[in-house]
Each structure stands twice: as structure tokens, then as C-alpha cells.
Amino acid sequence: QLQLQESGxxxxxPSETLSLTCTVSGGSISSSDQYWGWIRQPPGKGLEWxxxxxYDGSTYYNPSLQSRVxxxxxxxxxxxxxxxxSVTAADAAVYYCARHRPGTKAFDIWGQGTMVTVSS
Amino acid sequence: xxxxxxxxxxxxxxGQSITISCTGTSxxxxxxxxxxxxxxxxxKAPKLMIYDVSNRPSGVSNRFSGxxxxxxxxxxxxxxxxxxxxDYYCYSYTSSSSLVFGTGTKVTVL
Numbered sequence: 001q002l003q004l005q006e007s008g009x010x011x012x013x014p015s016e017t018l019s020l021t022c023t024v025s026g027g028s029i030s031s032s033d034q035y036w037g038w039i040r041q042p043p044g045k046g047l048e049w050x051x052x053x054x055y056d057g058s059t060y061y062n063p064s065l066q067s068r069v070x071x072x073x074x075x076x077x078x079x080x081x082x083x084x085x086s087v088t089a090a091d092a093a094v095y096y097c098a099r100h101r102p103g104t105k106a107f108d109i110w111g112q113g114t115m116v117t118v119s120s
Numbered sequence: 121x122x123x124x125x126x127x128x129x130x131x132x133x134x135g136q137s138i139t140i141s142c143t144g145t146s147x148x149x150x151x152x153x154x155x156x157x158x159x160x161x162x163x164k165a166p167k168l169m170i171y172d173v174s175n176r177p178s179g180v181s182n183r184f185s186g187x188x189x190x191x192x193x194x195x196x197x198x199x200x201x202x203x204x205x206x207d208y209y210c211y212s213y214t215s216s217s218s219l220v221f222g223t224g225t226k227v228t229v230l
Contacts (some may be wrong), residue, residue, distance in 0.1 A: 037219075039166075046123065047158070047166065047209050049219040060217055063121055096165055105213045106156035106171035113165050 002027040004111035018084040022097030030075045040093040124222035131228040137198040142210030150191035154213035
């Protein structure tokens with residue numbers, strides 16, 4: 001049974017880079033037709049897609065975040081990662097990693113989420 | 121990109137049916153069948169309820185159904201139950217190869 005788990009600092013200083021990792025267990029991150037994404041949710045607000053990465057490494061980002069976002073895959077560790085640079089208080093949110101259901105764009109398996117606070 | 125538009129809240133009594141709308145444009149909802157719906161209970165991760173407009177993942181109750189017409193999509197919950205009280209989000213692929221969520225709808229079971 002495929003499971004995803006986010007990890008990373010819960011507190012990031014303004015202007016610094018937020019870095020999170022999603023560890024995939026119960027399956028291979030590099031299986032063909034698999035792709036993975038990051039979604040965030042500020043406290044009390046709605047969901048926002050951040051970006052996604054295919055098993056071949058190709059990436060797609062939210063245009064509003066594209067200049068600050070990098071998503072990468074480490075197949076040797078069965079992990080994928082999110083880097084968000086120059087963070088501000090507006091980037092404080094619960095960050096989720098998730099798997100796209102094969103053959104569709106829907107996210108069918110989600111991590112439990114991790115809260116990231118931006119404060120000095 | 122702008123979030124898809126959903127009503128802020130919808131309510132119904134147990135056993136009733138309710139419908140949540142999701143309105144976009146021809147560049148997202150109207151242009152593709154990659155329309156999905158998520159249920160989110162407080163403090164929990166979202167759960168996929170409907171994908172590709174009207175398909176239910178294994179394990180999702182057949183009380184949930186989805187449809188689409190033009191630039192709008194709908195999620196219908198029939199036989200409303202207390203456990204259905206949650207936030208619901210639609211989600212679509214867009215012409216710029218990106219993805220966008222709806223504004224979210226809070227469903228209250230009276």
C-alpha cells in the first residue's frame with residue numbers, strides 16, 4: 001500500500017528557502033506513468049497546487065509561484081522534494097505531497113501534511 | 121491563474137440531496153475532462169471523491185456523483201449523512217499545463 005510522508009523544518013525565516021521532502025513507501029517513485037505533486041493550504045484557507053514532477057523528471061509549476069519553486073526527485077531514496085525560495089508570511093501553510101492517479105491529473109494518495117510557519 | 125468558483129456553503133438535512141457547483145472557463149473546466157473533487161474533514165488531508173468528471177475511486181460511496189456541462193461542473197451528494205459534513209474542493213487541469221483548485225465549499229448537515 002503506497003504511503004507518502006512529508007518531512008522538513010516547521011519554521012522558516014522570512015527571505016529564506018523552505019525545503020520539504022516527501023518519502024514514498026510501498027512502491028517505487030520511478031515507475032512509469034507515475035507523477036507526484038505538492039499542494040499547500042494556508043490556515044483557514046483553500047487548497048493551492050504548487051507543482052508536479054513526472055517520473056522522468058519533467059516539472060510543471062503554478063505560474064504564480066514558478067519563479068520561486070523547484071521540485072526534484074531522488075530515485076535512490078524514493079523521495080521527491082520541494083524548495084520554495086524567498087518565503088514570506090504568505091507562504092505559511094500546511095504543505096501536502098501527493099500522487100497523481102496514473103492516467104489522470106487527480107491526486108489519489110496524500111501525505112498527512114506538515115505545517116510550515118514563516119517567522120524570524 | 122484564478123481559482124475555480126464554488127459556493128462558500130451548502131447545507132441540507134439528512135437523507136436529502138445537495139449539489140455543489142464549480143465554475144471555470146473554457147481554458148480549464150470547459151476544455152478538459154480532468155475535473156476532480158476532494159473532500160476534506162477538519163485537520164485531515166483531502167480525499168479524492170471523483171476523478172475525470174464522473175469516476176469514483178474504489179471505496180467511495182455511490183452516493184457521490186459528478187457531472188459537467190460547458191464551463192461548469194457539479195458534485196451531487198445523495199442521501200446526505202452526518203459524515204458528509206466537510207469542505208469540498210473541485211480541481212481542474214488548465215490550458216497552460218497547470219492545475220487549479222476551486223475556492224472550496226463547506227457542506228453542513230442540518
